[in-house]
Amino acid sequence: MSEIGDQIIASLEEALADAKGEPTGLLHHVVMVPEAVDVKGIRGRLGMSQSQFARTFGFRLGTLQNWERGHRRPEGAARVLLTVIDRRPEVVLEAVGV
Secondary structure (H helix, E strand, C coil): CCHHHHHHHHHHHHHHHHHCCCCCCCCCCCCCCCCCCCHHHHHHHHCCCHHHHHHHHCCCHHHHHHHHHCCCCCCHHHHHHHHHHHHCHHHHHHHCCC
């Protein structure tokens, strides 16, 4: 078998061992995403209107309004992005070219 084939098999065996809970030496990272995000509070701290906030960060205005009214909750990646916007808005603004 080729060297790359051997590496792939070794990696799969290591992943299987890790999944079974066997010691492998692999590092595990746990990402803590808050259950709730205060979207209106984040927007208020940035001094943006709903339209500005939605346009700047790529959210649909209607979605943002539903979050702020409590009709819907941000889920998954949106909650992560909102958390980063809250903690480090300058990084996100730089990343989106604002």
